[in-house]
Amino acid sequence: MRNLFARIFLSFWLIILITIIVAGISGYYYSNRIDEHITNFEVSDTVIEAGVILENQGLSGLRSWLGRTQSATPIRIFIIDRGGRDILGRQLPQDIDRWIKRFISFPPPRMDRRNRIARQRNLMPARPLTQLVGPDNQIYTMIVLPEPPTYEWMLKQSRSLIILLTLLVSISISYLLSRAIIQPVRQFRKATIAISQGDLDSHLGDTIGKRQDEIGKLARDLDEMAKKIQEASDQQIELSRNISHELRSPLARMRVALELAQRKTGETYELSRIESESKKLDKLIGQILSYSKLKGEIEENKKKIDLAALVHEIVDNVNFECKSTGIDDVEVIFQKNAQPVINGFTFAITGAIENIIRNAVHHSPKKSVVRVTLDADKQSTIIKVQDQGKGINKGEMEKIFYPFYRTSDAKNDKNKKGSGLGLAIAKLAIKKNSGNIEAYNLDEGGLCIQISLPLA
Structure with a gap:
């Protein structure tokens, strides 16, 4: 189907249609079953006997008679008062309970001149159920149900099976529809994230x-x-x-x-x-x-690089530049904890590390230290450049890698001059070497730029 709107519409319409059909068939089936039991019941000796007992012995006698009769026959007999309750206090079958509330709740006939039926004492409006009138003029409705069939459990199981089948069908259609919508959305999200990066x-x-x-x-x-x-x-x-x-x-x-x-x-x-x-x-x-x-x-081919030797050389060069340019109160210290070898572009890696260390030096206060550490695990090597400056606002943490971006502190400080390209070049260089670069503030103060590169 080439139209997404039609697919969604038909899927929801199919679920609703199946639900309506199953509910209609189930309701019709059980309603007919109850109506058949009630319609097929005729006035018998049992009903006449119940009327005699009620007339002569009252409600208490009717209760005793109903208890004896019920225990002696498999036929289920219920005698219901005006409140819709069985006189023996038994729980009515759910379907019969709804049916009773529907048909015995008629208001009593009003006595007026135009209603001849109401003026005649021994006549009452026709009802589909047998009713008994006690000495106190209380009306009791009598219901006789056949013996529960041995296959009743099958009927109950069929109802449960129909409900379960309906749920399974609706869940399956909903799952397939959700998958058809969500899966492309996830691919769109992945693509847009890649484009944004x-x-x-x-x-x-x-x-x-x-x-x-x-x-x-x-x-x-x-x-x-x-x-x-x-x-x-x-x-x-x-x-x-x-x-x-x-x-x-x-x-x-x-x-x-x-x-x-x-x-x-x-x-x-x-x-x-x-x-x-x-x-x-x-x-x-x-x-x-x-x-x-x-x-x-990049026209250059990748080659194996001894990262410890490269970083050591860069640190020496930056320290020499600091002394030659008058920044002799900031020292760069290199701590080597591993001897990793990577496969990458030499000029890109060199430029990235140089830009990051120089940037840290320029943003460090007087008489401070910039620490460069080199570590490695089984899969990658990690370079950390930590300064003792003020750090960066969290809202600007990602923006410092944008071309020509300068932080608000750098803009307000006339002594801090730069183009805003150093970290942007570093990020591109690390990305070209299949690495990752991130920045975060240190708890003790200052900023840390962390580079991770895959080992050769």
């Missing part, structure tokens, strides 16, 4: 996209949307890469001209400021090129 290669065309109903059309539309987003992203990356390349050439010529000017005129504040800003611009262009390169296909 930047994985635009997730397609539904090979699975639910082959369906011809509304869900199949939605899956194909989602694939088309992902394709368009991928094309737009590729164009943006290519544009950023071309712009960066085009900017680097005039920037290089400007720096050469700046150096010549400094030789002629000597060091001045203006020329020093131009040199500082040109270096920042060159660094930003380099980051944009790195980010664009990681967004595309």
